[in-house]
Amino acid sequence: MSTKSVFSTESVIEWVNQYGDELFSWALFKIGDKQSAEDLVQETFMSAVQAVTSFEGKSHPKTWLTSILNNKVIDHYRKEKKHHSQAVSLSIDQAESITDTMFDANDNWTNNGMESLWVQEENLLDNQDFNVVFDVCINDLPPAWRLSISAKYFSQKETKEICQELGITTTNYWQVIHRSKLLLKKCLEQKWFSGN
Amino acid sequence: MNFLIMSCKRATLLIEKNQLLGKLSVKQTIQLRMHTALCDACKGYKTQSQIMHKCLESHARHLHIPKDKLSEGVKETIIKALEKKH
Numbered sequence: 536m537s538t539k540s541v542f543s544t545e546s547v548i549e550w551v552n553q554y555g556d557e558l559f560s561w562a563l564f565k566i567g568d569k570q571s572a573e574d575l576v577q578e579t580f581m582s583a584v585q586a587v588t589s590f591e592g593k594s595h596p597k598t599w600l601t602s603i604l605n606n607k608v609i610d611h612y613r614k615e616k617k618h619h620s621q622a623v624s625l626s627i628d629q630a631e632s633i634t635d636t637m638f639d640a641n642d643n644w645t646n647n648g649m650e651s652l653w654v655q656e657e658n659l660l661d662n663q664d665f666n667v668v669f670d671v672c673i674n675d676l677p678p679a680w681r682l683s684i685s686a687k688y689f690s691q692k693e694t695k696e697i698c699q700e701l702g703i704t705t706t707n708y709w710q711v712i713h714r715s716k717l718l719l720k721k722c723l724e725q726k727w728f729s730g731n
Numbered sequence: 732m733n734f735l736i737m738s739c740k741r742a743t744l745l746i747e748k749n750q751l752l753g754k755l756s757v758k759q760t761i762q763l764r765m766h767t768a769l770c771d772a773c774k775g776y777k778t779q780s781q782i783m784h785k786c787l788e789s790h791a792r793h794l795h796i797p798k799d800k801l802s803e804g805v806k807e808t809i810i811k812a813l814e815k816k817h
């Protein structure tokens with residue numbers, strides 16, 4: 536059962552020209568720093584060339600390269616966090632334990648009675664201040680979760696492709712989306728609804 | 732009757748799936764409808780989830796992924812590094 540890969544170093548070199556711009560754009564969007572984005576793209580291709588003989592082409596090369604890049608982006612976030620003493624975003628463990636406390640032992644809501652506050656304000660979406668708070672809450676999400684959310688909303692990709700890029704199963708993906716939304720809810724209730 | 736009963740955690744997961752996929756299985760649709768008919772917190776969550784969904788969509792509209800180009804110099808550097816590995 537040895538499947539010989541049809542891809543080689545030459546393929547990877549070709550992909551630099553074919554997909555380099557797009558990978559760079561995504562990295563820049565996620566990181567915001569040109570130099571780091573360039574470095575991550577270079578690292579992505581270096582990892583790709585080492586793994587190319589085991590790449591069987593089950594997904595599109597661009598999808599495969601994006602999955603490598605996504606791992607580099609998450610690593611980059613982790614390293615960045617180590618350098619800043621104050622953690623900007625939550626770790627996955629922290630985030631999971633927060634969302635767990637939102638439900639009781641039977642997986643039903645531990646009710647917080649804030650439902651009515653959400654519907655009292657009309658045109659919430661047009662409210663500049665609300666959008667600023669929403670931004671803060673998105674940035675509080677664990678980096679890997681933020682990546683899952685942005686893969687969905689910022690690129691019009693199919694769930695299957697996003698999962699391949701993130702290297703997770705669809706079941707896991709829905710759990711991440713679910714937990715991210717719960718965490719956003721919690722954050723908005725703390726930072727917006729309880730103060731207003 | 733038992734198959735109609737599900738937890739709020741499960742119900743809210745289905746709300747999220749339904750929102751992004753636009754569809755659920757017939758069984759899931761019935762389960763969710765039954766649940767939200769009886770559970771105010773989950774009925775409320777449906778609205779909240781929609782608000783957050785719209786927020787995320789509008790953020791996405793305002794924040795396009797830039798169409799940047801990797802400079803030719805960097806591409807060359809990468810290709811040279813790849814060739815060296817070869």
